[in-house]
Amino acid sequence: MSKASIATINPAEAAHFGKMAADWWDPKGSSAMLHKLNPVRLRYIRRHIDRHFACDKCEWTPLEGRTALDVGCGAGLLAEPLARLGAAVTAIDAAPENIAAAQAHAAQSGLAIDYRAEPVETLEAGPFDLVTCMEVIEHVDSPDHFAAALAGKLADGGLLILSTPNRTPASRALLVEGAERLGQIPRGTHDWDKFLTPEECEALLTDAGLTVIDSEGIAFGPGQGLHLSDNKMLNYILAAVKT
Amino acid sequence: MAEAAIILGGGLIGLTQALALAAQGVATHVVERFDPEAMATRGFDGRTSAISSSSMAMLEAIGLGPHLTGTGCAIETIKVLDHLRPGGLDFQSERPGDALGTMYENHLLRRTLFDSAKASDRITLHLGQDVVARRFDGGTAQVELADGSVLAAPLLIAAEGRGSETREQLGITPARWQYDHSAMVSAVYHEKPHDNVAYEIFYSTGPFALLPMLDSDDGRHRSAIVWSVPRDQAPGYMKLSDRGFAAELDKASGGALGTISMAAPRSSYPLGFHHSARVTDQRIVLIGDAGHGIHPIAGQGLNLGFRDVAALTEVLVDGMRLGMDPGDAQLLARYERWRGLDTLMVAMATDGLNRLFGIPGKPASAVRRFGMGLVARAKPLQGFFMDEARGTSGAMPKLLQGIPV
Ligand SMILES: Cc1cc2nc3c(=O)[nH]c(=O)nc-3n(C[C@H](O)[C@H](O)[C@H](O)COP(=O)(O)OP(=O)(O)OC[C@H]3O[C@@H](n4cnc5c(N)ncnc54)[C@H](O)[C@@H]3O)c2cc1C
Numbered sequence: 001m002s003k004a005s006i007a008t009i010n011p012a013e014a015a016h017f018g019k020m021a022a023d024w025w026d027p028k029g030s031s032a033m034l035h036k037l038n039p040v041r042l043r044y045i046r047r048h049i050d051r052h053f054a055c056d057k058c059e060w061t062p063l064e065g066r067t068a069l070d071v072g073c074g075a076g077l078l079a080e081p082l083a084r085l086g087a088a089v090t091a092i093d094a095a096p097e098n099i100a101a102a103q104a105h106a107a108q109s110g111l112a113i114d115y116r117a118e119p120v121e122t123l124e125a126g127p128f129d130l131v132t133c134m135e136v137i138e139h140v141d142s143p144d145h146f147a148a149a150l151a152g153k154l155a156d157g158g159l160l161i162l163s164t165p166n167r168t169p170a171s172r173a174l175l176v177e178g179a180e181r182l183g184q185i186p187r188g189t190h191d192w193d194k195f196l197t198p199e200e201c202e203a204l205l206t207d208a209g210l211t212v213i214d215s216e217g218i219a220f221g222p223g224q225g226l227h228l229s230d231n232k233m234l235n236y237i238l239a240a241v242k243t
Numbered sequence: 244m245a246e247a248a249i250i251l252g253g254g255l256i257g258l259t260q261a262l263a264l265a266a267q268g269v270a271t272h273v274v275e276r277f278d279p280e281a282m283a284t285r286g287f288d289g290r291t292s293a294i295s296s297s298s299m300a301m302l303e304a305i306g307l308g309p310h311l312t313g314t315g316c317a318i319e320t321i322k323v324l325d326h327l328r329p330g331g332l333d334f335q336s337e338r339p340g341d342a343l344g345t346m347y348e349n350h351l352l353r354r355t356l357f358d359s360a361k362a363s364d365r366i367t368l369h370l371g372q373d374v375v376a377r378r379f380d381g382g383t384a385q386v387e388l389a390d391g392s393v394l395a396a397p398l399l400i401a402a403e404g405r406g407s408e409t410r411e412q413l414g415i416t417p418a419r420w421q422y423d424h425s426a427m428v429s430a431v432y433h434e435k436p437h438d439n440v441a442y443e444i445f446y447s448t449g450p451f452a453l454l455p456m457l458d459s460d461d462g463r464h465r466s467a468i469v470w471s472v473p474r475d476q477a478p479g480y481m482k483l484s485d486r487g488f489a490a491e492l493d494k495a496s497g498g499a500l501g502t503i504s505m506a507a508p509r510s511s512y513p514l515g516f517h518h519s520a521r522v523t524d525q526r527i528v529l530i531g532d533a534g535h536g537i538h539p540i541a542g543q544g545l546n547l548g549f550r551d552v553a554a555l556t557e558v559l560v561d562g563m564r565l566g567m568d569p570g571d572a573q574l575l576a577r578y579e580r581w582r583g584l585d586t587l588m589v590a591m592a593t594d595g596l597n598r599l600f601g602i603p604g605k606p607a608s609a610v611r612r613f614g615m616g617l618v619a620r621a622k623p624l625q626g627f628f629m630d631e632a633r634g635t636s637g638a639m640p641k642l643l644q645g646i647p648v
Contacts, residue, residue, distance in 0.1 A: 027571075039573050060563065083566075108382035
């Protein structure tokens with residue numbers, strides 16, 4: 001894909017996330033929800049890394065010798081763990097402020113991550129063994145172009161992990177009206193109409209030449225907090241491969 | 244792998260934490276202000292600790308089993324008595340050999356832990372070193388030592404014991420009270436074998452515990468004693484001659500084990516209770532007595548600390564396998580949730596037990612005996628007490644089940 005192709009990131013949304021950059025790494029700041037979500041996502045990612053690349057679950061660096069791309073990396077909440085797991089990580093975000101915050105933090109953590117303020121459509125790198133894309137597809141202007149761009153960055157035999165909120169009354173009530181109003185997620189983060197159901201998302205990925213091999217819900221329970229579940233009403237995470 | 248944590252304090256809990264992480268392949272620094280060689284002697288620490296079977300399962304899972312076998316004395320029955328009156332409670336293990344706990348001499352535990360830590364290439368020891376500064380800015384926790392060197396790691400684990408300076412620096416003020424009691428600790432020889440029975444005898448002046456030990460090398464029967472008395476009376480007892488003190492012990496034990504004589508020097512400790520609901524902060528976690536100190540009435544202080552170690556090891560190893568920073572706030576929050584209820588319950592139960600038995604007078608004694616009779620009849624409650632003694636209640640960390648993380 002060349003730089004000439006249309007970037008699908010909506011500029012107004014990119015600016016909004018940029019404002020949050022400085023606050024990203026504060027576990028009690030406006031990204032508190034993301035910090036809580038991170039271990040849940042990572043558990044799913046690790047499970048599929050072990051399965052897909054036949055790694056032992058006790059290995060510290062199962063991604064050693066492999067490349068990874070995190071699309072919509074924010075300030076590096078996911079890119080840093082992927083680097084610690086041994087991957088050579090490239091991480092991209094449309095907001096330069098996020099990338100600046102991510103670079104500063106990675107330096108502090110002593111991690112070498114190739115951060116770029118660039119949309120996936122124009123990225124000249126890859127293909128990658130692992131591509132991750134957490135809560136991004138619901139923000140882009142044309143999800144089908146975006147899905148094709150993700151698939152284009154995946155190496156043959158590569159693994160894609162993607163998560164996104166479901167379009168249900170429950171997610172509308174909780175994410176858009178509830179959490180944003182209560183200040184748990186910054187206002188204006190979500191546009192519910194752009195949310196995809198698991199079926200719609202799978203269809204997009206299939207059209208892009210990928211095979212969805214597994215999906216799970218990310219649910220919230222008062223006792224357990226956020227956790228992996230069969231219940232996909234709120235949010236789901238899936239694994240897809242390029243064969 | 245670079246050190247994942249700096250552990251402050253090379254006491255029983257700090258060293259166990261370092262070894263538990265090392266067994267999973269995680270490297271740490273350990274800073275201890277004293278010389279552990281000197282700490283691993285009977286003169287420095289003459290106490291004996293009851294190790295629950297779940298704590299033992301963990302020590303075995305981290306590879307200390309071979310060093311400890313044969314050095315501890317199993318408790319097969321715990322007899323709880325009120326003023327030596329009949330109607331006490333007996334706790335018995337279901338199968339012989341399935342001990343309720345095992346008595347180990349602290350100096351032997353310290354020796355085992357220290358030798359294993361020295362031999363581990365994943366533990367860097369900084370001994371005879373005091374901490375002059377702690378900093379938690381940015382991506383690491385940093386500790387400056389007296390010799391000017393600076394250690395840095397993603398996480399600081401404070402295992403500094405009751406007077407934890409880290410806890411003070413954080414401004415964590417634990418709920419705390421001093422009991423008006425001191426515990427006198429020693430070991431005794433006695434005429435009759437103890438048959439692996441531990442006695443917990445409640446007097447209105449305070450509880451008295453006799454805990455079975457292995458026979459001495461020259462074949463004499465031994466038990467450890469923990470005797471709490473009102474604080475103002477302790478100096479009087481401490482001044483007694485060995486023979487005079489032994490005579491007092493004869494009375495307190497009601498002759499259960501025959502004539503008693505002293506087998507070790509006496510020491511006395513003021514008893515206090517402290518409990519912090521908050522045991523974490525940015526890149527810091529408190530474990531062992533730094534986070535909680537309880538009345539030694541149930542002999543659970545060290546075991547609570549071992550449970551901290553098991554839970555923290557599992558949380559950190561789990562998180563690191565996901566690529567997380569060991570100092571990540573989510574991991575520390577998980578640890579705090581996991582341990583919070585357990586330490587508070589044990590602390591309150593022990594404190595309640597002590598208060599219940601600390602009230603003088605006939606009616607109180609009747610209430611106590613009624614209480615004991617009730618517990619003796621109520622199977623589930625008895626199960627709870629037994630599990631507490633064994634340390635198997637609550638959601639168990641893997642290490643306490645003897646399973647590597
Ligand atoms: C009388 C009595 C009887 C007991 N009996 C039992 C029993 O039978 N069973 C049981 O389970 N528990 C028992 N306990 C409780 C048990 O002893 C403690 O819970 C246990 O020792 C706590 O271990 P720790 O490593 O957390 O703390 P500590 O043993 O206090 O160790 C802390 C270490 O940190 C070092 N340190 C502190 N600050 C610094 C610093 N800034 N820099 C460097 N080093 C530092 C200290 O020198 C020390 O070595 C008893 C307690 C008492 C008082």
